[in-house]
Amino acid sequence: MDLGLQDARVIVTGGASHIGRTIVLGFAAEGARIALVDKDEVQANRTAEEASAAGAALVTVVPADLTIREAAEQAMQASLEALDGVDVLINNVGSNRPAFFLDTPPESWDELIHLNLSSCMWCMRAVLPRMQAQGSGAIVATASTAAFGEPRQGVYGAAKAGVISIVRSVALEYGRDGIRANLVAPGLVLPEDDETMGEMSLWRDRDAVMNEDQITYVKRNTPLRRLSRPEDIANAVLFLASDRTARQLTGQMLTVSGGFAMR
């Protein structure tokens, strides 16, 4: 199906590696114009090359540390200039270091909150006025099943719960301006290949994230008995971003976890 995203102006945060990379390649295959915002310039350039080869009408890399408000705002301005506006914002950047709450050093809380939640707020705040002025726009944010409460995911899950809340508020407040805002909540998605992740990817040190017993636990408790692939998440993101497939959807969340979570 043609999603009607040819030449759509799309900003993807955290678009260099793994899930973000697959989202970028999904928009590229639709012929979109893409601003890829990521701190890892090396991997971002690699993904941008793939996106050009996959059919993107334009790909521009915007290097930025999205844990810093000024940097996030500047990155959005640079993206708006490069794309000459915006039709779609994908708030995908995020990361985690699973640990029990008492083992999560308070010094790391700010970074987790800024990377997962504040970045989403800063980026939306920077692009919403442009979307309001043109009377259209679609926002999709990557949440997580951790937002529903999972062990070893406390601070990260709290930040993602915040993402769900702020995106729904935006949907309520700016729907009248023609802006849709939705969420995708992935369950566990392992990278399939080292080439798909840069040095900053959480999955570079996979054992620090999940051991084999924990992965087996997730599979056993997933009705479909398989983990999600990055393409499963990207398909849901593109579906929600397209006005053809999701014209009447706003404030909604698609949980993509093979049934591991059902809300």
Ligand SMILES: NC(=O)c1ccc[n+]([C@@H]2O[C@H](COP(=O)([O-])OP(=O)(O)OC[C@H]3O[C@@H](n4cnc5c(N)ncnc54)[C@H](O)[C@@H]3O)[C@@H](O)[C@H]2O)c1
């Ligand atoms: N993979 C999973 O199992 C899973 C599950 C649920 C939700 N998610 C969410 O999906 C999104 C993508 O996750 P992923 O697994 O692809 O992560 P990843 O670590 O592989 O990729 C994250 C990307 O963000 C970039 N990045 C990291 N810190 C940054 C910073 N300070 N500023 C700018 N860019 C930065 C990295 O370079 C990388 O390209 C995240 O929001 C994550 O929380 C992932």
